[in-house]
Amino acid sequence: MSRPAKSLAVALIPEAGISAAGETMAQDPTRPYFAGTDRDRAAFEAGIKLGSILHQFVGTPVTRKNVASLERAIEAAARVQPLVEEVRVRIDRSRVRIRGPYKYGVLSEDLLDVQVKVRSGSATAVGVLRFVRELDYPLMYLKEIGAPTKK
16 A cells, blocks of 8 residues: 655645744745755845845934834834844944934934844854944844754
């Protein structure tokens, strides 16, 4: 007697994933779309998270009173994205520039210090976004990356 064939979806999706709610999923339904290793995917996902934070939140109105709540809101928004394990956002309060008759400023790229950790399968990557004064640039880079894993 022959064994029943495995579902194609199960055969193509061997790795566990983390849902947008932060829960471990038995299978990552997007796995078949990604080339490379879990390590490659983790690095890619860390970059996506940092890019989304930079480009979505720069220009957000800010005062010294709402900085902490803005940090928490950015963290919460990043946490619901797939594969995210940890997020830390800091806004440089000493450099928030309040101006004009309405007494508020806007979040600018040089105020952000962000760290995000993502997991794909057994690989993790920690990405950082911070303004590097010597470069006059909001640099996104990998701070740590787990060892390569097999597909």
